[in-house]
Amino acid sequence: MKIFRTQHTARYRFRGKPARKRRNTAAQDGLTIVCLASSLALSACSSLPRLECPKEEPPSVQEMLYFGTDGPAGIVSRSQWSDFLKFTVTPRFTQGFTVWQGDGQWQSVDGKVQHESTYILSLVHPDNDSNEKAVQEIIGRYKLQFRQEAVLRVKFPACTSF
Incomplete structure (x- = not known):
């Protein structure tokens, strides 16, 4: 057996x-x-992995924020986007940022697949509480101002040099 x-x-x-x-x-x-x-x-709860940077390249964070342009109030125009950058993003990241336009697709809360133009904002900054707060404010203001359901945020460690 x-x-x-x-x-x-x-x-x-x-x-x-x-x-x-x-x-x-x-x-x-x-x-x-x-x-x-x-x-x-x-x-x-885990934080970003530590990146070993050379002495001359301090560790930083690179963030990519994806802002959809279709909303209940209509499409976010170029002039509205420019004003948003001027009055919301620039005061928080005076050291600079990069923006470009893309075509995006995502699934909304109701399960529908949405296709829309997207503004992509790239930020590179030190990883600290004030910058974290600034990014959260930018996301919150965009969602409120343009009645958006979401702003996609992608964050990863980087080494910087100038």
Whole structure:
């Protein structure tokens, strides 16, 4: 009589026949959910990985912000975008930034795929609380002013030199 546990199926077999699969109890299911939720929550708290930069290139952050232009109030015009840059972005990032236009696609909360023109803002700055606050303000003001559902933010470490 051989009893063994297979590595991949985690079922016990008796004479080559699978035994009944043991059911998890509610407590085991709850523990599994708590463990998964905890690991997801902890991973969300992690900061950007440290980048080893040469002495002459201080560590920074590069951010890409994607601003959709279609909204309930109509399309964000070039002049509206220029004013937004002048009055909202420039005062917060006087050291400079880069902007270009693209065509984007995303899925809204209601599940519909949206196609629209997009303004892309690239910022390179030191990783500190004041710059984090400035980026959050830019995103918040754009969403409020142009009644946008979202602004995509992509952030990653960088080394800079001038």
